Amino acid sequence: MKKIKYSLILACSITLCSCFNGPTSQVRLIDNPTANEIKLVIDGKDVVIPANSKIKYTFEYGKHNLAYNNESFDIVVKPVKFDGTGIINPTQSNYMLHTFIYATDNTSDETFDKLYEKTLNKVDVIIDGEQVQIELPVKVVNDFFIEDEDNRWDYSIDEKIPDEISEKLNKNQSYQARKIKMYRESEYLKFLKEDWLEEEDEVSFPNKPKKLSEINQYVFPKLDLESITCNEGKKYLQDTLDKWQQLFTLTGSDFDSKYEGLGGYDGMLALRDSKKLCPTDKDPEQTYSKAISPLDEALTKGRDIYFFIVK
Structure with missing residues (x-):
């Protein structure tokens, strides 16, 4: 030594x-x-x-x-x-x-x-x-x-x-x-x-x-839509997931141009801001906030990761 x-x-x-x-x-x-x-x-x-x-x-x-x-x-x-x-x-x-x-x-x-x-x-x-x-x-x-x-x-x-x-x-x-x-x-x-x-x-x-x-690092999470009792939040999340599925069909510059609005900084801000769709009087159990939490966590954790494993 x-x-x-x-x-x-x-x-x-x-x-x-x-x-x-x-x-x-x-x-x-x-x-x-x-x-x-x-x-x-x-x-x-x-x-x-x-x-x-x-x-x-x-x-x-x-x-x-x-x-x-x-x-x-x-x-x-x-x-x-x-x-x-x-x-x-x-x-x-x-x-x-x-x-x-x-x-x-x-x-x-x-x-x-x-x-x-x-x-x-x-x-x-x-x-x-x-x-x-x-x-x-x-x-x-x-x-x-x-x-x-x-x-x-x-x-x-x-x-x-x-x-x-x-x-x-x-x-x-x-x-x-x-x-x-x-x-x-x-x-x-x-x-x-x-x-x-x-x-x-x-x-x-x-x-x-x-x-x-x-191998389970940075896995795109499965979200429980059925647990959401706030219809506005459920619709927003379903639309968001549909956009993600569309994104997965794109490559190169097409992917790059769409990614920021979903998984980049803008996308993360939009997801968090969507909690306003389900205030406490509409969603007393905060079912929407709980449902999007795994996606928010995955996007934050994978922000600087090039290879995002999808299951």
């Missing part, structure tokens, strides 16, 4: 970069870190990713079907307010988000140690066939969609972690920065053997992929 601490006490600078996203589509890296070729079916089209390789795929805004290993689900690819990036991981392989600490030479050991301790997580590791738990400055993720909205990183799988970073500092100013590097599991194990593990150790990380039917 100590070896890495001192090898990373360096002068620091931060270079920010951003990714350009087209106005009607979203490009995603589809990665296959396994030793076998895989086939992902997107909208009925076979997309083959060779072993230990990756491809880029452009998704137009709108509804798509993804199938893998005889399972499938529907997604909606949509615009977001703030740009983001991510990786599609059909095999649900393990990816590691390892935190490095960069610090100026005048950073005290006490300051560094406190920063380092905050990066540690208890992680399950299989060493020579035995599963144990150790502390490492890493987070293990194996989701089908690995999005930076939920898992922040500074350097992706094919970006090298720099030996040093630089920042404009005042003379004698102490400075520290945390940077996160994403690794494929095989590459991360090589990295661990440089500083944490013995070369002869047989090491892996547990992996329990979910069935696609069990």
Whole structure:
């Protein structure tokens, strides 16, 4: 552990970069870190990713079907307010988000140690066939969609972690920065053997992929129209759901032009404002407010998510 601490006490600078996203589509890296070729079916089209390789795929805004290993689900690819990036991981392989600490030479050991301790997580590791738990400055993720909205990183799988970073500092100013590097599991194990593990150790990380039917993040909710006793609210919500169904038939710029009024900021405001249709005297049990709550929550939670799973 100590070896890495001192090898990373360096002068620091931060270079920010951003990714350009087209106005009607979203490009995603589809990665296959396994030793076998895989086939992902997107909208009925076979997309083959060779072993230990990756491809880029452009998704137009709108509804798509993804199938893998005889399972499938529907997604909606949509615009977001703030740009983001991510990786599609059909095999649900393990990816590691390892935190490095960069610090100026005048950073005290006490300051560094406190920063380092905050990066540690208890992680399950299989060493020579035995599963144990150790502390490492890493987070293990194996989701089908690995999005930076939920898992922040500074350097992706094919970006090298720099030996040093630089920042404009005042003379004698102490400075520290945390940077996160994403690794494929095989590459991360090589990295661990440089500083944490013995070369002869047989090491892996547990992996329990979910069935696609069990992936439930950002699901478009089912709403109970029959529970609404306020007719004005029921009609408004039915019209809104009809518009959503129409939206799911659109793609590209057509989808983009209609989305803001339903799922964007304007749409969320309109949904909340519709509560005025059912004041307390018309809806004493607040059945309308309760009925739209799951949709309001889903739109808020999924505001900055490109891939919205629909069931």
